Amino acid sequence: MREQFLVEVDTEKVTDLAMLNRLFTSWVEQVYHRRVHSETGQAPLERWMAGAPFPTPTLDALREAFRWSELRKVAKTATVSLQSNIYNVDPSLVGRQVELVFDPFDLTDIDVRFQQRSFGKATPHQITRHAHPKARPETPVAAPPAPTGIDYLRLIDTERTQELGQQINYEVFLPGPEPVEVVDLTEEGQ
Structure with a gap:
């Protein structure tokens, strides 16, 4: 585009x-x-x-599709770290490797999963970073090249308008007034 x-x-x-x-x-x-x-x-x-x-995806399905995940081992204190942040997790996960699922632009909301099962949210204990360092907002691209002088988009718009004009005109099929007979009264017509 x-x-x-x-x-x-x-x-x-x-x-x-x-x-x-x-x-x-x-x-x-x-x-x-x-x-x-x-x-x-x-x-x-x-x-x-x-x-x-x-099919139209649900908002939850869209949100899930764009989340990131990382694996972490749960410490003896039932905590995990992610990007210098520390989170409390379910104590039953101590010593196990869990999957942390998150929005890279919001490191305060982390879902904890173990063996494909959810173990709830990780509770933020110490937050020093609010976004993942690799999650960069979109940056503007370089300036576009200079215009050619040809109004290409106007040409396409004109072509589209002409094409729309060639479509069936249903108004001609509507009943209208009866045609009037024209009588030629000139000498040649008599």
Whole structure:
């Protein structure tokens, strides 16, 4: 998207979010969804539709999918450490290796698992770091290349508008007034 769509956006001509959304929708529908992908050999729209119907994940499933985990051995004091933080865990886990499951951006909320079973939350005892050092927020990428001068997105938007205009116009099938017969009153018509 950054290398194909954003480089074409002319910030002087795009005056508001609605216009940007219209151009983006046109680009996605006319170009991106229809172009055959080099890895899959299919256009994204074709590949997507082959998988329908689509299940919607729950918020809990999404949250779980993006959590990290690390293994730690529980100390004699029923504590574990993670990134210089110390947490209290269930005393029955002393001496065992447990899995700590967490959001890398919030090291205050840790789930403790042993042999695929949950043993509840680890209670923060001493917190010195609130986020995992490898969890970096997204950083902006380098500035996009200079525009080419061709209004590529306008061309795609125009193509999409024309294509929408060629679709069936159902209004012509609605009943209307009866046609009027035209009578030619010129000399040749008599």
